[in-house]
Amino acid sequence: MRKNSIRSIILTCALGYSLVALSVLVVFAVVKVITGYYPSFTFFALALITFRLSEISEAFLIAPLVVAILMMMLLSKTPINTRIVGGVSLTAYYVLVASILLVGGGDFPCEVLIL
Numbered sequence: 001m002r003k004n005s006i007r008s009i010i011l012t013c014a015l016g017y018s019l020v021a022l023s024v025l026v027v028f029a030v031v032k033v034i035t036g037y038y039p040s041f042t043f044f045a046l047a048l049i050t051f052r053l054s055e056i057s058e059a060f061l062i063a064p065l066v067v068a069i070l071m072m073m074l075l076s077k078t079p080i081n082t083r084i085v086g087g088v089s090l091t092a093y094y095v096l097v098a099s100i101l102l103v104g105g106g107d108f109p110c111e112v113l114i115l
Contacts, residue, residue, distance in 0.1 A: 009076060013068040016090040020064070024048045051097045067093035 028045050032038045039045070046054045046061070053060035072089035 005076065006073070009072045010069055012086055013065055013072055013089065016068060016086065017065040020090070021049060051094070053097065064090075064093040067096070 024045050027048065028039060028041070031044070042055070043052075046052070050060045050063065053063065068089045071092040072085055075085040075089055
């Protein structure tokens with residue numbers, strides 16, 4: 001039973017992270033259609049996915065997925081709806097990094113946090 005729930009958690013988080021990456025690629029393509037130029041993949045697409053932490057290390061590309069899996073494992077023990085747990089776990093990384101950046105942890109443009 002436990003092994004099946006862990007597999008479900010990992011698959012749910014992987015699906016959520018792939019949808020985040022897919023939506024960033026759609027925004028990337030929309031910018032190309034509107035402006036006629038592709039934006040920088042590193043400074044645009046990877047910045048939206050990892051808040052430019054991928055410039056420090058490429059390992060930050062999987063950091064949102066790892067944080068989501070850990071948060072979902074932690075939150076799955078609580079008696080709240082599974083969809084709420086999935087949503088909170090997928091946004092945990094972004095809320096954590098956004099709070100660090102809002103306190104003054106970097107030069108990342110805070111307007112991108114709206115996306």
